[in-house]
Amino acid sequence: MKKHVLLAAIMSVSGLSYAQQRSVSITIDDIPNVHLAKADGSSGLLQKLDSLKLPVAIFINEANLKQTPAAEKNRQLLKSWVLRDYVTVGNHSFSHPNYAEVGFDAFKEEVIKGEVLTKELLKGSGKSLDYFRFPFNSMGKDSIDFDRMQQFLKEKKYISTPYTVESEDWLYARLYDKALREGDAAKAKSIGMQYVETSVKIFAFFDSLSVATFDRPIKQIYLCHDSQLNTDYLPQLVQKLKDQQYNFISLGDAMTDPVYKSKEHYKGPFGFSWIYRWIQDPAKRRAMMRLEPQNMEIHKAHEEMNAKK
Numbered sequence: 001m002k003k004h005v006l007l008a009a010i011m012s013v014s015g016l017s018y019a020q021q022r023s024v025s026i027t028i029d030d031i032p033n034v035h036l037a038k039a040d041g042s043s044g045l046l047q048k049l050d051s052l053k054l055p056v057a058i059f060i061n062e063a064n065l066k067q068t069p070a071a072e073k074n075r076q077l078l079k080s081w082v083l084r085d086y087v088t089v090g091n092h093s094f095s096h097p098n099y100a101e102v103g104f105d106a107f108k109e110e111v112i113k114g115e116v117l118t119k120e121l122l123k124g125s126g127k128s129l130d131y132f133r134f135p136f137n138s139m140g141k142d143s144i145d146f147d148r149m150q151q152f153l154k155e156k157k158y159i160s161t162p163y164t165v166e167s168e169d170w171l172y173a174r175l176y177d178k179a180l181r182e183g184d185a186a187k188a189k190s191i192g193m194q195y196v197e198t199s200v201k202i203f204a205f206f207d208s209l210s211v212a213t214f215d216r217p218i219k220q221i222y223l224c225h226d227s228q229l230n231t232d233y234l235p236q237l238v239q240k241l242k243d244q245q246y247n248f249i250s251l252g253d254a255m256t257d258p259v260y261k262s263k264e265h266y267k268g269p270f271g272f273s274w275i276y277r278w279i280q281d282p283a284k285r286r287a288m289m290r291l292e293p294q295n296m297e298i299h300k301a302h303e304e305m306n307a308k309k
Contacts, residue, residue, distance in 0.1 A: 032074065180228065
């Protein structure tokens with residue numbers, strides 16, 4: 001009962017008066033997903049984004065290009081992403097290791113190796129590679145690792161990129177892919193719709209938590225991934241958010257919000273939202289995290305799928 005009362009209190013803070021002020025930057029990790037490349041080497045998700053006409057930021061793992069033997073086609077796939085006018089480009093490390101597990105020296109090499117081809121493709125485009133996002137949003141095993149890597153990124157002139165809203169799209173995507181492989185269109189559709197519906201609830205929660213914490217709505221940054229799920233359902237999520245008067249902005253615009261200069265009180269391996277990281281009291285942070293909307297049906301299905309492996 002106490003949990004529901006606290007959640008109701010948080011959700012009531014934002015109110016309709018903030019509706020016109022909501023804004024979000026869409027960011028997409030693990031670009032490019034070469035397994036989803038069409039016969040002509042194009043990306044279905046990128047084609048959907050072309051029609052949506054909204055700014056996005058992408059975070060690239062160049063090792064992805066080696067996941068299939070079609071080296072030149074994969075290179076052209078990445079090029080098509082980075083040269084889109086509406087796309088802001090970021091480094092996501094070369095092969096997506098967990099910094100807390102591999103340590104500073106190995107991860108530093110991942111940062112350097114992960115920018116080589118991207119910088120080559122950007123030459124003459126007028127764009128630059130300014131952003132870096134940690135795989136798993138794991139920023140080191142402790143404050144020493146955290147501070148050391150932040151200093152390295154600063155020396156490399158990278159902006160360490162946060163996120164505020166994430167709805168476990170990777171988990172839905174695994175179940176979605178399985179349903180498609182099994183030819184179960186009805187189950188796939190159910191998973192896709194649950195992804196959209198749960199994401200909308202999570203947006204509402206973090207908007208309310210932002211107002212409760214900072215006395216105003218903040219410019220949100222949404223994290224999702226290059227997947228068939230988002231190819232098919234990200235447009236629906238975008239439309240749902242548009243219906244609620246969200247304004248879609250670039251990552252650069254989102255990062256102008258002073259909230260992103262807030263002190264990070266959590267410096268550890270877990271990759272949760274920066275809104276939680278900005279909460280100083282660990283007990284309060286944990287309490288807020290327990291209130292975040294969860295789709296227990298999807299979690300159970302994912303656990304059962306893993307158990308059958």
